[in-house]
Amino acid sequence: NAGVTQTPKFQVLKTGQSMTLQCAQDMNHEYMSWYRQDPGMGLRLIHYSVGAGITDQGEVPNGYNVSRSTTEDFPLRLLSAAPSQTSVYFCASSYTSGAPSRGYTFGSGTRLTVV
Amino acid sequence: KQEVTQIPAALSVPEGENLVLNCSFTDSAIYNLQWFRQDPGKGLTSLLLIQSSQREQTSGRLNASLDKSSGRSTLYIAASQPGDSATYLCAVRTNAGKSTFGDGTTLTVKP
Numbered sequence: 001n002a003g004v005t006q007t008p009k010f011q012v013l014k015t016g017q018s019m020t021l022q023c024a025q026d027m028n029h030e031y032m033s034w035y036r037q038d039p040g041m042g043l044r045l046i047h048y049s050v051g052a053g054i055t056d057q058g059e060v061p062n063g064y065n066v067s068r069s070t071t072e073d074f075p076l077r078l079l080s081a082a083p084s085q086t087s088v089y090f091c092a093s094s095y096t097s098g099a100p101s102r103g104y105t106f107g108s109g110t111r112l113t114v115v
Numbered sequence: 116k117q118e119v120t121q122i123p124a125a126l127s128v129p130e131g132e133n134l135v136l137n138c139s140f141t142d143s144a145i146y147n148l149q150w151f152r153q154d155p156g157k158g159l160t161s162l163l164l165i166q167s168s169q170r171e172q173t174s175g176r177l178n179a180s181l182d183k184s185s186g187r188s189t190l191y192i193a194a195s196q197p198g199d200s201a202t203y204l205c206a207v208r209t210n211a212g213k214s215t216f217g218d219g220t221t222l223t224v225k226p
Contacts, residue, residue, distance in 0.1 A: 031212055033213075035216075040218075041218075042204075042216050042217065042218040042219070043204070043206075043216040045213060045214075048212070048213065050212060058213070090158060090159065092159075096212060103147070103149050103161055103164040104149060104161065104206065104214070105161065106151075106158045106159040106160075106161075107158055108157065108158040109157070109158050
């Protein structure tokens with residue numbers, strides 16, 4: 001089925017470890033983004049991309065890196081995991097301007113625990 | 116900076132009731148507004164998308180309205196069912212492409 005695929009679904013890291021959360025979409029969406037969702041703080045934008053080779057920071061970018069080498073993939077890298085990065089991470093994609101709909105499609109999320 | 120508020124934070128109703136969920140935003144220069152449903156431990160499922168030029172959108176028992184001048188959107192759910200129990204979030208998107216999400220309203224529909 002077409003959509004946004006996130007892997008892994010669950011991950012436990014030790015403080016200081018690094019890892020990459022994967023996000024792939026097969027809808028030819030130009031726009032891709034990463035959010036984290038924490039109780040009482042809602043969804044907060046980490047990084048986003050409006051096309052291959054173009055990325056920008058969102059509201060809470062510190063401790064995370066992204067790259068966009070293809071239209072389909074938008075991985076999120078945790079450089080040195082900290083307990084404050086324990087959260088549920090969502091990837092979302094959409095078309096950009098000029099398309100009939102700019103609604104988001106979300107992945108099913110990655111639940112990350114840093115101990 | 117856009118701020119999005121959803122009131123109430125939680126709502127409990129008996130099955131069969133019609134109900135309204137509210138979403139308020141501070142900056143009326145929006146591109147669109149999208150309503151989502153989120154079940155516990157799951158991702159966000161899109162329900163309705165309203166472009167800035169539209170006043171409302173309907174899908175089945177759901178109707179979403181948009182009033183940019185007053186900075187408000189409502190999600191109307193008709194004849195609620197226990198399966199409607201979930202958290203409902205609204206997201207307001209700017210012309211630059213970024214969205215601001217509300218914290219959501221958690222709905223419980225009791226049989």
